[in-house]
Amino acid sequence: MKKSTIVSIVAASLLISPLVLARHVQADEVGTNSVEPVLATSTDQESSPDKSVSEHVESSENAEVSKESSTESVGQKAAVEQAIDSNQSIGEKESHLDKAVPESSNVLDKAASDKGTVLEKSGADTGSDTEKKVDPRIENNATAVDSSREPGNDRSATRVSNPPKTTLADLSEVTGQARTEEDSKKEATVGEAVNQLLKWASTKEGQVGSTDQDRLAFAKSLGMIDQKAKGSDPVTDLVTMVAAAKKLHAAYRAERKTPLFMNGRAQPIFPFTRGDDPEHYSYENSDIVRYVVYVETDYDTDGDGKPDLVKTFVQVPKAAVKGDYKAPTIFEASPYVAGTTEERTLEGLGLKEGGKFDMAKLYTKPDKRKAVKEVSTEEVAKATKPKDWYYVNPRESSADYTHYDYENLNWYNYYLVRGYAVVTSSGLGSKGSDGINTTGSDLEVAAYKSIIEWLNGKRKAYADKTSNREVKADWSSGNVAMTGLSWAGTTTFGVASTGVEGLKTIVPAAGIASWYDHFNSQGSPLDTGASNDLSWLSVYTSGRILDKDDWDKIKDYYAAYITKLNELQHKDGHNYNEEYAKRDYTLNAANLKAAPLLIQGLNDDNVKPKHFELMLEAYKKAGIDPKVLLHQGNHVYPSTRWAGTTVAGQAFNDLMNQWYSHYLFGLQNGIEHLPQVTAQDNLDPTKWRRFDKWETDNKITARAYSKREDVTVSSDFYGTGENWTTRNQDAAFHSSAVSASYAAPVDRDITIKGHIPLHFSAAFLKGDKKHAHVSATLMDVSDEEFDVVKEEITYDKNGYSTRTLEKETVDEKGDWHGSNLDSLPVKEYKTHKVKSVVISRGWMNLANPDSGFNSASSSHSIDLKENEYRNYTMYLQPNLYTVKKGHRLVLTLHAFDPDYIYYADPYEVKFKTDSISATIPIVEENQSLLLRYQPNEKDTEYAKLADRILAIAKKNPAVEKDNQQDKGSGSELKPGGQMDQQPPVGRDSMEFRKEQKVEIANLEHKENDVSSKEVGLSREARLPETGQKENSWSIYGMLSLLLAGLWKVISGRKEEK
Known part of the structure; x- marks a missing residue:
């Protein structure tokens, strides 16, 4: 071989080796940095109350070994055939609403003692409130709250000792897929089995996921495979896999499309059609029915002599509208989502303070409207146009960003494909609604309560604001959950404090329990200027200004109201008074009935953690055991439209699906037995801790x-x-x-x-x-x-503070949503x-x-x-x-x-x-x-x-x-000389909405195929810190050099011959 040839090969190898090494490092980092399951759980055996969680884990592992080593007479193939031929598939008890659901054998409920559970390294108890210690990375929490390992409540019943290898031919017998002679010899992996079985069960492409990762996630959700299973693992329990696939196969082909429940949760079997594509959306072509109604309230807050109507936006699977089943509702009551003004004072709206206003008139109850006829949901849905729920808000848009409302249009798609309905309203004073926004008052709460009463069939709603054509929620089961972030979390607790029938559960995130403690703390204000006024949030959300003709009818009346509200709020300085009492929901604790899961960011400097404690205390007064989820975030909802997160190794949305499956569908999956507190660790955000109570002695x-x-x-x-x-x-x-x-x-x-x-x-x-x-x-x-x-706090030259809490992406497509929805990145706090x-x-x-x-x-x-x-x-x-x-x-x-x-x-x-x-x-x-x-x-x-x-x-x-002379100061205080730093001007409580809009803009760029330059930068940002950055031209050059060297070797050999 010539020297020049050797030199070329060596040079190419040296050039390409850093890239190869970087790839190996990246793979290692993904393996070591991925969020492993945290909670020790088992559902294969009954847990005894006197055992610690760590003991359950050990016995569970031993049980698995014993199952593998035991002998059983039934062979793998026979068991599979039996599962295929059986008219009753495994886990059928939990599949449909009209079937009985087994009781829970919840490990969490029994293993978590009064001393709590710490999900970290073991150690001795040191006090009466010390938690039990467990290894932090043992098994996924997804099974901790399941009533059974559906399908297959007792997996040991179908597992055989030393099972024969499952081959591709065995899979072909189930799916009818053509097979070759080689298929009888090749052992099937979990990934291959999942792909074949799910595709066999489906009726259309993309229905069960577009990637192998999606399908593995679906299989785990179904209970088809273990939560820790990898696609490369050999198949060890084909019976369970086939039974699950068979149930899914039947659900997709059922004449009546009803929700499918397996493994303790609703499954994503309903197709999704977008609502943000006005050019192509129609009732006939959409699998999700979208329409608007106007719910009648009791009060006339805008003084027009008629009860206020509040615009209400409905999204519901078409199967429910057709009468196949009654859908429960996830309801977000958010004054923000229909459009904000981006202003905080009357002057910003072009109005002046002044005028007389009688607050008592807000509570006037005019006679209700008389319905002239009743129209069906289908009629209204066909007549509703996308512009009623998807429109540009010029006040929230800028030169380089176009903002669309309803801004939460796609926030709950995960639940739509699982059979839930989603209802949204921005309430009084918003675009399309009557009335005026009163910033959290009892009037605002009453209007949102009216929407739940409509969903229960106890209140009227109309197809529009003038014709008096009544529309009933004929698709609704009457069971409602409320959730949302910030103000939407506030209305959630406020409506719950009315005791309204049909509200089964609430999940407020960073919600306000008492508005006094949002603006003040023990007589001290928490902001200055207009930002310390209740009225600024009303001004900010008065979306009726987006319709000029509508706004002109009420603007002077509204200005007089804001003037009076400012006067009454501050007449006692920063003390609690009657205006705050109207907005203190803890005073109505006796009315609370809806089961609560209270979510709070421990780094939230906007709606502070005190509010979840106030809610918790109110629920205790009502005799209800509240559940609390504490994360290390700031003013955020744990999972969003643009990224997901995990709780103790379980996807947040999956946890919520279990929660809603229980409280809205009545599924007995044991989720209600969660310990009272689940909290993310401040030193290591991959660890979570659980306590059976918040208080400590x-x-x-x-x-x-x-x-x-x-x-x-x-x-x-x-x-x-x-x-x-x-x-x-x-x-x-x-x-x-x-x-x-x-x-x-x-x-x-x-x-x-x-x-x-x-x-x-x-x-x-x-x-x-x-x-x-x-x-x-x-x-x-x-x-x-x-x-x-x-939370990092920075200050600009004008004295404004900005708070950021960094996250890192741990899995680009790890937040699986199911059906034909895209999976999102999983992000965790840094x-x-x-x-x-x-x-x-x-x-x-x-x-x-x-x-x-x-x-x-x-x-x-x-x-x-x-x-x-x-x-x-x-x-x-x-x-x-x-x-x-x-x-x-x-x-x-x-x-x-x-x-x-x-x-x-x-x-x-x-x-x-x-x-x-x-x-x-x-x-x-x-x-x-x-x-x-x-x-x-x-x-x-x-x-x-x-x-x-x-x-x-x-x-x-x-x-x-104090009779002593002050020794530390002079007789007179005078302001000092000016420094380079500017005086502080406080924080912007709307910072979280600015961050949301940035995320929305980024998401839109991704969905619209960003430029190649942006894609390249994004890809480089995900490379491990090895000092190497991927560049397509450098790779091309390296490979070309290597190929040139190899060509010289071949040519040299030919010359030698």
């Missing part, structure tokens, strides 16, 4: 200590030279003029679980007493960086390396010493007197957060919190050191901590001071005059 009693008897903090960031944008990071390690910092080392891992009462005695010293706001934070601090899920993170924070007005945890306790304030001490209890936000051994807990005290409010006129507050204490609820055993004052480097005198003898903890008198 254990606590850390933490007391503050300083060599000084008191400490003074100032609100004057500018005058003191302190940077407000880094105040928390700074206070984590030392005190300053604007913060008092106290730290204690943690000598063991602790998990904080609940809200934190902080007790202190404080006196207002100098400044504007109208704004005597104080705040506090509890932080996790370490000298070394540590990984944690954390951790960040930090030295400090805020665990919890709280806010309070010193003028509200009697304010407690409940909203109504903040209804009274006092006139503050300078230098007069009073006792306070501030409630820091609830969290579930693990602090690692060796870290420090740091408690900091401040004046106002510049992330929320800003006051230019400075003031000072003094705290008595010995009065400062916190009761920190924890999972582990009780303990005490001494939080020592952290001086800054400028405070050189502190080290010279003598230690003080700790005072015996006692409650100070309610009022105590």
